[in-house]
Amino acid sequence: MPQIPEGRNWLKPGEVAERAGVAVSTLHYYESLGLISSRRTSGNRREYRRDTLRVLAFIRSAQRVGVSLDRVKEALDQLPRKGLPTKKDWARISRQWHDELTERIEYLTGLRDRFSDCIGCGCLSLKSCPYSNPDDALGAGGQGPRRFP
Incomplete structure (x- = not known):
């Protein structure tokens, strides 16, 4: 698995997907549910904050023990909007x-x-x-x- 340089705070969807072990379409789906968010570049491409990887790990762990995505969203909605949890x-x-x-x-x-x-x-x-x-x-x-x- 390729390492992501420490100083990079914004990652391309392919980088996030590969690192998290999910498909890019999964990122888009989670984004449509409000579980994660992205920004758009000047070329209208998505970029995800580096800490999205931690959120994705949380989502996947919750799903493994049978927690619904609705419950995951309720939990994520409690996290601070600014700064890292x-x-x-x-x-x-x-x-x-x-x-x-x-x-x-x-x-x-x-x-x-x-x-x-x-x-x-x-x-x-x-x-x-x-x-x-x-x-x-x-x-x-x-x-x-x-x-x-």
Whole structure:
């Protein structure tokens, strides 16, 4: 992976994409969602601030643990608009997500521990299955297919 010279604060989309391990189209998508921002050069080309790399690492890490892009945006909206986010800023976001991530870990651990039994049970009961439809939450919406929460 090529090193980016220390003194450069603005990077081309290709440089950011390669360094972050994403496609340039992903940068454009994240920008359309307001997760990252760019500026335009006099030649109308995008450039991203160097600290966009840290934001992209945060986005990808959050996605790996199942955090939605909407939740990521809520968190990023709390960061300072001017200047770089501090360790304290990132710690605040981490505290806010702690309980949600702990709950998700507990759920996934239970699923992992009972997965063979669940798949092999053959009940095919969406009404009583604690994994597909906990507490028959989908039944409250009436008959027919429902989107899982």
